[in-house]
Amino acid sequence: DQQVKQNSPSLSVQEGRISILNCDYTNSMFDYFLWYKKYPAEGPTFLISISSIKDKNEDGRFTVFLNKSAKHLSLHIVPSQPGDSAVYFCAARVDFGNEKLTFGTGTRLTIIP
C-alpha cells in the first residue's frame, strides 16, 4: 500500500522556467513532509520540509506547498537550473517522536538547457 505517491515518474523543464513536482498521500496522520534530491551514485540529500500546521515554506529557489484537505504537496523550483536535474523524492512522517519516514516513488527531473 503506497501511502506516499508521486504519479509522474519523469518531468522535463526548460532552463529558467518553473519546475513543479507533485506528491499525494493517503495517511491523514502524516504531520511533517520533506523533499529529498538524489543524483546518480549518491545518497539522497535533504532539500526542504514543511510542517502540517503550515501551507507554504520557502527556501531560496525552492518552495513547498501543502494542501491538507487534498492530501497533496508540491515542490516548486524557480528558476530551474541544469544542476537541478536529479530524482526528487517526497517523504512523510506520522508523528513527532516517530523518526520513520515513508518515501514516495520519486520523480526524475530533467532541465533542458
Next chain:
Amino acid sequence: DVKVTQSSRYLVKRTGEKVFLECVQDMDHENMFWYRQDPGLGLRLIYFSYDVKMKEKGDIPEGYSVSREKKERFSLILESASTNQTSMYLCASSLGQGAPGANVLTFGAGSRLTVL
C-alpha cells in the same frame, strides 16, 4: 558536516551467501536506518534503530537482520542472499527525538548489491 559512510559501494554475491553491509556515521546521531531503493518503488524502510542494541522492523524486514553494537555503526545482514535482494541499499542517520532537525535523514552514498 554529518558523514554517513557505507564501506562497500558495489558488491556481487551468489545466491545463498551471507552478506554484510556496513554503515558508520560520525556525528553521534541517535537513529540509524536501512532503506532499499528499487525502480518504481522508491525508498522502502527495512530496519531502523533508535539506540544501541535496539532495532525495529520497517516495512520490508523479511530476509534481513541488523546489528547495532555501537552507536556509530549499523550493519545490515542478509543471512542467505536471494536474487530478489538485488538492489541499492541506503543507510541513513538522524539526530533523534526532540532534537532540532530531527527527521532530517542524512544518507550514505549507497551500496549496490547484485545477487547472482
